[in-house]
Amino acid sequence: MDDERRLHEWERRGSVPLSIASLVFLVTYAVRVLAPDLPPDWSDLLFTITVVTWGIFVVDYLVRVAVAPHRWSYVRRRWLDLVVVILPLLRPLRLLQLYGKIQNRHKQPRLSLEARVMAYAGLSALLLGFAASLQVYADEHDAPGGQIRTYGESVWWLCSTITTTGYGDLVPVTARGRVIAVGVMFLGVVLIGAVVGSFSAWLTQSFRRADERQGAGGPPEG
Structure with a gap:
């Protein structure tokens, strides 16, 4: 103990x-x-x-x-x-731990469960995406045959990859860049699934509460 x-x-x-x-x-x-x-x-x-x-x-x-x-x-x-x-x-x-401590300063979290999931997912994507774009730019901008020559191009590549759009106009050519790309792909699938699922759950819960209030004779939500 x-x-x-x-x-x-x-x-x-x-x-x-x-x-x-x-x-x-x-x-x-x-x-x-x-x-x-x-x-x-x-x-x-x-x-x-x-x-x-x-x-x-x-x-x-x-x-x-x-x-x-x-x-x-x-x-x-x-x-x-x-x-x-x-x-x-x-x-x-x-x-994210610091963000969690700020959210939990009170006995009750300031955000609902669904909102916290979306907030954590968004912050995770922002932090990991920024770090990944830096590393890919560092590896790719002077690599032989590389396509990502500026940091702006690295950010564009990150956005198209993490959102699972995958235009394919810019691709990493180094081994570490491709490993990071695989990680960003998985990260995008997981985070988008978390955000979409949490948002759908929030909408369902909001409509259910509105239906319950109307069934109880209460005023509908504005």
Whole structure:
């Protein structure tokens, strides 16, 4: 019980710092990709900050595993945390924890379940999409035979891929770019399904409540 309490306390206290570290990582990485001609001193500083933020995630994960009452069970249950440590592109997902803490400051969430699902899905798409567009641009803009030469083209490719439109006018040619493209495709299918399903559930619930009020003799919703 003491170990569980310590683990819970560590996770509670580390939620905001890790979210800030995620934001710092995303900003420094974006600057390094979009402004490659920075003076060497600034470039080294940004690289150091990126490495330090990664180190923060590593230390946090190791501490949580060490404090957990059943370590291997904790690793299996929280496998996504390990993936976030290994794959930098997923690190911005930590910002969702900060959003969740803001939403849950009161005893009751400020948004309905359907609205929270849509909000989380939208934020996930925005954060992961931004990170993916940066990485694809970094890999593709100077690759032999590459088609994505500017960051604007990378954003266009991302939008057409994550929405499952798939125009095919711009495609990645590097191995890592194609791996990211596969991830973006799956992300798009999952997020669009979550948003459409939640929106449909919200509409159904709203119509059901309106029908119940009318059946009870109450005024219909305006």
